[in-house]
Amino acid sequence: MGTSMLNLGIPPQTVAIIGSGFSGTLVAANLLRNTTIPLKIKLIERSSQFGRGVAYGTQIESHLLNVPAGKMSAFPDEPSHFLNWLHKNGYEEVTASTFVSRRIYGDYVQAILKEAEESKPAYVRFEKIVDEAIGIESASENTTIYLSGGECFSAQKVVLALGNFSASLPQPLASLPNRDRYITDAWSQDAIAQIKSDDSILLVGTGLTMVDIFVALQRQGFSGKIHAVSRHGLTPIRHEKIQGKSSIYPAFINLETAPKTARKLLRLVRQEIQIATEQGQNWRSVIDAIRPVTQSLWRSLPSPEKNRFLRHVKAYWEVHRHRIAPEIADILDTVAEAGQLNYYGGRIASCQEVENGVNVTIRQRKTGENLVLSVDKIINCTGANTNFRRLQHPLLASLQEQRLIRTNTLSMGIDTATNGALIDADGKVSDQLYTLGTPRKGDLWETTAVPEIRVQAANLAKEILTSSSNKFYAAIEEIWFKEKLTSESNPSKMIFRQLFDRESCTYTYLIIDGETHTALLVDPVLEQVERDLQILRELGLTLRYCLETHIHADHITGTDALREITGCAAILPENSQAIGANRYIRDGEILKLGSVEIQAIAAPGHTNSHMVYLMNGSHLLTGDALFIRGCGRTDFQNGDAGALYDTVTQKLFKLPDDTLVYPGHDYQGRTVSTIGEEKQWNSRFSGRSRKEFIELMNHLKLPYPKKMSEAVPANQNCGKVVNVWDFQI
Numbered sequence: 083m084g085t086s087m088l089n090l091g092i093p094p095q096t097v098a099i100i101g102s103g104f105s106g107t108l109v110a111a112n113l114l115r116n117t118t119i120p121l122k123i124k125l126i127e128r129s130s131q132f133g134r135g136v137a138y139g140t141q142i143e144s145h146l147l148n149v150p151a152g153k154m155s156a157f158p159d160e161p162s163h164f165l166n167w168l169h170k171n172g173y174e175e176v177t178a179s180t181f182v183s184r185r186i187y188g189d190y191v192q193a194i195l196k197e198a199e200e201s202k203p204a205y206v207r208f209e210k211i212v213d214e215a216i217g218i219e220s221a222s223e224n225t226t227i228y229l230s231g232g233e234c235f236s237a238q239k240v241v242l243a244l245g246n247f248s249a250s251l252p253q254p255l256a257s258l259p260n261r262d263r264y265i266t267d268a269w270s271q272d273a274i275a276q277i278k279s280d281d282s283i284l285l286v287g288t289g290l291t292m293v294d295i296f297v298a299l300q301r302q303g304f305s306g307k308i309h310a311v312s313r314h315g316l317t318p319i320r321h322e323k324i325q326g327k328s329s330i331y332p333a334f335i336n337l338e339t340a341p342k343t344a345r346k347l348l349r350l351v352r353q354e355i356q357i358a359t360e361q362g363q364n365w366r367s368v369i370d371a372i373r374p375v376t377q378s379l380w381r382s383l384p385s386p387e388k389n390r391f392l393r394h395v396k397a398y399w400e401v402h403r404h405r406i407a408p409e410i411a412d413i414l415d416t417v418a419e420a421g422q423l424n425y426y427g428g429r430i431a432s433c434q435e436v437e438n439g440v441n442v443t444i445r446q447r448k449t450g451e452n453l454v455l456s457v458d459k460i461i462n463c464t465g466a467n468t469n470f471r472r473l474q475h476p477l478l479a480s481l482q483e484q485r486l487i488r489t490n491t492l493s494m495g496i497d498t499a500t501n502g503a504l505i506d507a508d509g510k511v512s513d514q515l516y517t518l519g520t521p522r523k524g525d526l527w528e529t530t531a532v533p534e535i536r537v538q539a540a541n542l543a544k545e546i547l548t549s550s551s552n553k554f555y556a557a558i559e560e561i562w563f564k565e566k567l568t569s570e571s572n573p574s575k576m577i578f579r580q581l582f583d584r585e586s587c588t589y590t591y592l593i594i595d596g597e598t599h600t601a602l603l604v605d606p607v608l609e610q611v612e613r614d615l616q617i618l619r620e621l622g623l624t625l626r627y628c629l630e631t632h633i634h635a636d637h638i639t640g641t642d643a644l645r646e647i648t649g650c651a652a653i654l655p656e657n658s659q660a661i662g663a664n665r666y667i668r669d670g671e672i673l674k675l676g677s678v679e680i681q682a683i684a685a686p687g688h689t690n691s692h693m694v695y696l697m698n699g700s701h702l703l704t705g706d707a708l709f710i711r712g713c714g715r716t717d718f719q720n721g722d723a724g725a726l727y728d729t730v731t732q733k734l735f736k737l738p739d740d741t742l743v744y745p746g747h748d749y750q751g752r753t754v755s756t757i758g759e760e761k762q763w764n765s766r767f768s769g770r771s772r773k774e775f776i777e778l779m780n781h782l783k784l785p786y787p788k789k790m791s792e793a794v795p796a797n798q799n800c801g802k803v804v805n806v807w808d809f810q811i
């Protein structure tokens with residue numbers, strides 16, 4: 083199969099991945115493991131180490147992961163992948179709750195890349211390039227990437243896996259003249275090489291980078307005094323082993339009803355912690371239970387509330403959420419008790435260079451009093467710099483110059499669409515440039531650790547493969563079509579079946595091309611997948627497409643499950659904010675199933691991206707836009723009563739009167755109607771003005787569908803049910 087694919091004469095798409103830390107490496111590995119079409123993948127890394135990045139490049143054994151081994155698999159759908167790898171590679175003693183070194187984790191990521199490279203299909207080309215990307219130029223079909231070595235090449239898809247940029251020194255330290263006393267990049271391999279064992283040191287920052295530097299100093303036999311200062315003086319809290327059932331705390335935040343202010347959210351979490359504590363549960367489980375909904379909660383907060391969270395809650399969130407291994411916490415506690423390590427909460431008010439060092443004045447948070455520390459060296463431990471406006475890097479300057487990125491208003495990273503596509507300075511979503519991990523911080527808040535990045539990497543690879551496959555198969559179809567033109571014309575033989583799901587009262591439609599025995603399903607239901615498969619088997623059909631009218635709120639679609647089993651393509655309306663589809667369908671586009679023609683007609687109103695489908699000009703599948711003697715509600719998912727009125731009266735009612743109307747639901751046993759009938763008897767529209775219709779729809783007072791909070795996120799991913807495990811830490 084490999085050779086025949088290459089012989090088709092269709093040039094393969096090129097995917098360029100800039101950065102080979104965990105993010106870039108996992109996008110590459112997912113592409114290599116899953117592609118079924120010819121592809122060229124170029125992985126560019128400026129350091130010679132592929133697969134390690136900032137976090138896993140350390141050689142210090144006591145730099146431990148801050149997540150236990152059992153939760154550090156690189157693949158969302160293979161939870162034991164890391165543990166199994168450890169056991170096969172000489173670490174038999176490691177259990178799911180062990181905190182292994184980050185050096186070993188780097189070995190693991192490198193091994194994943196090696197294995198994916200070695201077992202890639204013959205029709206895939208993979209190239210590792212040691213160089214720095216310094217410029218980018220995007221045209222309508224291709225993006226050109228310029229490397230510091232002088233080379234350049236074109237790609238159809240580009241992933242910016244740039245990761246963590248080191249922090250700049252905060253004021254007033256930044257303006258001091260003697261650079262020898264300051265270590266700006268705490269992550270560099272030789273950060274503490276020049277420190278003498280009896281120096282007195284100030285660490286600026288009390289988070290995970292401070293912990294890393296402390297551990298490295300310890301290993302170097304450091305015996306001097308360490309001062310560590312941050313605004314709040316809070317330090318990361320230790321992990322605790324929570325075993326059995328209580329380790330998984332039930333979800334307690336409903337996205338639909340969750341408060342939309344930082345203060346109320348904080349109160350909700352505190353209350354839950356109180357309840358949990360009274361029941362003998364550990365607060366850590368409550369914090370972990372927020373993980374699956376953190377990104378959605380963040381996105382639902384208005385900007386002023388996000389800012390409020392950053393000002394007042396962030397410092398507390400960080401130490402409770404990003405915890406450290408108990409063995410590291412023990413060492414920190416011992417050294418702090420012995421007086422060698424001191425923490426301060428406050429602001430660096432001023433600093434002055436003196437003959438033997440620097441005098442730093444700290445205005446203490448609690449008392450407001452000044453404290454002067456005399457130190458030999460200062461190390462910047464303030465963590466990653468995510469303010470893309472301030473970052474000075476040729477690649478970012480190039481992206482900015484061409485308006486290809488829009489910096490996030492919260493000064494955290496850049497704006498992205500749900501699938502990780504970049505949003506440019508004019509608000510346009512790119513179909514060539516993508517990112518993941520830290521650059522998405524402003525959009526997602528929790529996006530920097532393995533549990534989030536592994537999901538993003540898998541989804542992004544799927545997204546790239548889907549659109550590359552579409553182009554590949556479209557090219558093949560063109561070849562087939564040309565061949566077909568020379569053969570005899572073939573009259574349409576459409577077979578039409580209506581199927582029903584009793585629980586949600588949903589109609590699924592099976593459309594068959596009688597000539598080719600190919601089929602498509604419109605709006606399949608997850609619980610009915612077995613039924614649908616049986617019909618397909620009995621009728622000897624190949625399922626080519628699953629087509630959605632919209633993102634349903636009352637049931638989960640069967641599309642993803644059917645795709646997994648049959649290999650069919652999932653097609654969703656464009657602008658549906660959904661990820662993972664094989665193809666997105668536009669208004670007016672005609673999909674072909676053999677000789678059957680399916681025309682997509684944009685039908686906004688019930689949801690803003692709703693489509694209806696006209697089969698061979700005779701059967702109109704109206705989804706939740708138009709029901710028999712009724713219509714879909716318009717009070718959530720960007721529904722709009724005015725838009726629905728226009729859709730039905732200006733578009734659907736303009737079709738011939740004998741067009742058959744097949745709705746997405748019926749609650750009274752009706753199966754089919756016609757446009758003529760609906761124009762006359764549908765009381766929602768007949769004799770009602772637009773204003774009256776809006777008034778009516780805005781006062782329906784219907785309860786939200788029971789399954790809504792589960793169904794909408796799943797349907798935004800073609801019906802893939804969100805796996806709580808993906809987000810556990």
Ligand SMILES: Cc1cc2nc3c(=O)[nH]c(=O)nc-3n(C[C@H](O)[C@H](O)[C@H](O)COP(=O)(O)OP(=O)(O)OC[C@H]3O[C@@H](n4cnc5c(N)ncnc54)[C@H](O)[C@@H]3O)c2cc1C
Pocket residue numbers: 100101102103104105106126127128129134135136137138146147148149213214215216243244245246247294477518519520530531532533535
């Ligand atoms: C010190 C530290 C410890 C951490 N520990 C944990 C942990 O225990 N568990 C956890 O889940 N998460 C941890 N994290 C979070 C960490 O961000 C992620 O786990 C993950 O490593 C991020 O990977 P990345 O590829 O996005 O970024 P990075 O690791 O920063 O990798 C980005 C890569 O891109 C390369 N690059 C950047 N620009 C260019 C360019 N223009 N051209 C070519 N190459 C370029 C860089 O050289 C780098 O190798 C830690 C983070 C840090 C900083």
